[in-house]
Amino acid sequence: MFSDWPLLSILIWLPIVGGFALLAVGEGNQALVRKLALGISLLTFLLSIPLYTGFDTTTAAMQFVEKHSWISTFNIHYHLGVDGISMPLILLTTFTTVLVVIAGWEVIQYRVAQYMAAFLILNGVMVGVFAALDAVLFYLLFEAMLIPMFIVIGIWGGPRRVYASIKFFLYTFLGSVFMLVSLIYLYTQSGSFSILEYHDLAISEQAQIFIFLSFLLAFGVKVPMWPVHTWLPDAHVEAPTGGSVILAAIMLKIGGYGFLRFSLPITPDASRALDWLVIFMSLVAIVYVGFVALAQKDMKKLIAYSSISHMGFVTLGFFLLYTIVENTGGTQGVAMGIEGGMVQMISHGFISSAMFLSVGVLYDRMHSRDIGDYGGVIQVMPVFGGFFVLFAMANSGLPGTSGFVGEFMVILASFRANFWFAFLAALTLILGAAYTLWMVKRVVFGDIANEKVAALTDINRREFVFLAVLAIAVIALGVWPNPLLDVMHTSVDHLIQQAAGSKL
């Protein structure tokens, strides 16, 4: 029944229109606002499911395509479509938004309508980013995404929210400006803003290098990759829980997605020439940032650094192609690296959401993120403690949880490229467990540390719902990742062909 619906447009515009509707309802009726927000986000999520069930895994071509002329003078189109790379990310977006609405339910009392509206609009915009096949449309949505997040941090954020939100904005804006230059250059070369046409466009090596670097800056800041990562811990610390969740679960993924949609297929020769740079940055992210996480005293900062370290696996997995070919003479292992990175993105969406929501649960009660203020939480919040330990284990990459799948695949793939890549990446087994479980020891375990902890109450039904849903997701993906991998194969194979080719 959904086959002839403009599903992607619905997924973009339903939450955006819904968001503005909430603004129209205003702050007068909070109960109605919350229910509307939940209804819209839930409906959006349900409507995104047909993307999966109706997905044709046998073709690498774009599906659910919508194409209308928009600004014909510049050959700009309203062009949407998904493949096996973007479709899972759209589902992750709509899924996470529902959780964020539930998480903000009674926690947010100040300007509820605006809060909910920001996240609904963000939902639509992010779906649009993943679905856009026109460079101008992509760029507009890519930048538009910043505005609601900027507002979320700026209004509902912590004490240093102004510094954090400006840092966040400038950092990401700086990155994307150069991307815009590249996109305009590509337009002058091809006369089109179609991303798919760029995939087939011949570009000189020098131009490719510049384009690649501009993309690297734009997406590297988003991921974020070392050394352009320092905005993330600040943004997370100041953002309200919902903001952190969307930031970690979805917005970082847009960086990873960009490498697959833009860098590798548009500039394959530059990717070949500069893959060492990405791999180096990824390995530094995994090891160096893992150490930095160990030193954090603020729970959110710790999880933020942990995110950077885990996203290192994504970019590492994506750029193994050229070293694998050089080392083994074949492409065996390349798809595992890219698919591993993809799984890692989805898994990190679940786990980082869960970790930030867990910290949010504690913060709502204690108004502190400082590890030193806690201790023995499980003695008074046993149900919460159970969830927290589970998510911490997933964050440490325990087999049977989603956190294992992507790391496992990327490590196996990176071994084919170079022993030392795998060696350094596998250090996360030790570092990841060290920083995560040490935090667990200090926060959750132990005797009740102080009176404030003693007065804590266990999670309520609402909190139970979102933690339980995430727990199920984390375990389901860990026990059976194949349904997720199945939708990627054809698209990833197609991508490898593009990236392995030459455009000179």
Added chain:
Amino acid sequence: MDLIYLLIPFTPLVGAIIAGLFGGRIGRKNAHRITIAGVAISFVCAAIAFKRFAIDGAEPLNATLYQWAFSDGIGFQVGFLIDNLTALMMVVVTFVSLMVHIYTIGYMADDEHNWPEVSLAGKNSYQRFFAYISLFTFSMLMLVMANNFMQLFFGWEAVGLVSYLLIGFWTTRETAIYANLKAFLVNRVGDFGFLLGIAVILMYAGSLDYAAVFGQAEQMQHQTMNIVGDAQWSVITVACILLFIGAMGKSAQMPLHVWLPDSMEGPTPISALIHAATMVTAGIFMVARMSPLFELSEVALSFVLVIGALTAFLMGLIGIVQNDIKRVVAYSTLSQLGYMTVGLGASAYAASIFHLMTHAFFKALLFLAAGSVIIAMHHEQDIRKMGGLRKYMPITYVTSLIGSLALIGFPGFSGFFSKDSIIESVAASHIPGAGFAYWAVLLGVFVTAFYSFRMFFLVFHTKERMDEHTRAHLKESPWVVTLPLVLLAIPSVFAGIFIDPLVVGEFFKGVIFVAPEHEAIHHLTEHFHGVVAFVTHGLTMPPFWLAMAGLVSAWFIYTRKPGIADATARRFNGIYRLLMNKYGFDEFNDAVFGAGFRKIGALFSNVGDRLLIDGLIVNGAAKVVAVSASLLRLLQTGYLYHYSFAMILGLVGLLGWFVLNG
């Protein structure tokens, strides 16, 4: 696949889920009933499987349950391989687990006293404990039943998870939550190697299924890989050593042994189940399972042999100076794991697995007996405060004696057969390091007997040293505790007769592969003329006399002349202190890895991120903007006369330039 094989791992899982998630609602009794029923079903099914494969001689079963993941043309399956090795392991695991489940009813009966009044986590701790040990049983079974490396790694880490949860079971105790973090991290160091080993296997064998990998083993032997510089390493050696690093973590071989003594912070039933009988033997099992790979690398075998020999001897020595009843048994476990590892290195896989089995029985027995003593002593664990307990606890006393005799390898007891098989194999082995290993395991026999009976005499004989209050309440433990002791004592005595067919027979034919040039057990098989002859032959051999010497010295020193021990400790103060400090591993690790890593983290965080990236570049850029903006601002004062002055100046300058260049 036959339903029976599915029931083996999954009934304990179901029990664990019910007791774990709904423990509060179903209550204590139902929690232990459900989990025990689950493990009992699992045990019965394992016994049936054992009969089919080991006795009726069914062909090994290699079946896929479902496809976990498929990527890049490589399928990762969840599936079972059931052959004689698996069947034996399943029976041992489920039997010991069942005993421990029953025992736990008694041991954890009043666990609420171990928790502060206010702790809500202490309210359902009884149910949670049963959920954990059932979950452990599931994980361990998934490990031994795996037919591929991915699932092996799943089981490998899952048992580690449950071990983590159980060592830190009493979450209010600082020592417990320190110990479980340490255990997890040290195991992760091993798993780091293990995972890289799996990566080597996948790269060179193109599959993670055992059958396919073993089929490729010959080819891998002749391939080389490059790690540092231009040096070429044999692929099979690299793979085996990396896999063995995993085993060193899980099976607590030096220098990754440091977590096991601390793991004694957990409740005693899990010390018996996890840290003696089953989980810690996972590494031994894994190497035996991988015999088709290890046999192709003499370097790896030699490495295994030497690590095992060091562990067997040096850890036994520490056992002599320990005063905590559980820690003595823990060091004993380390030492015995060393024996098993030595057996692996000498290619006597069958002897190691045999020792794994007998050790599972008598060490579980010793731990549970120690637990019984601890219950009677009101959780006092210092053997210096015990003594004369044989009067009060006859069943614990007799079963402990049986366990100790089995441990020291007293002729006729199960440990005698298995340990002698290992020692004889090492004597016949030609792998580099075998000479050293032989002396280590031989002298280890004396050490084992000495520390075992030192503890035995100090606990059950000698004069009563406990306080009056404790003495007044001394009594034998309830039947749920003593029944498992008795049931474990039986195989501790008699399991030795299975030396034929396990070691000298053809039980592991087609399962464990031994290269012709490594046939160390061969020597044993040739001279084997039945169990009785093996025992009488044993009476004339050095291990027996060393064990006797150890036993008698312990008897003499600790019951006759208590002064000797202290005098010796004073006389050899340096050695004594070295042993008391456990060779300084903990101090070294704390200083270098604990504090060192934290310092590196702080350095990277403060200097790298905050000072260099944020301070210099990010905020630096912002400052540059700010400074240049403030300079530019000087130009925009808003005063008309400033602007007109600038215009005039500009005009003069421009005119001058034209004049001069004109």
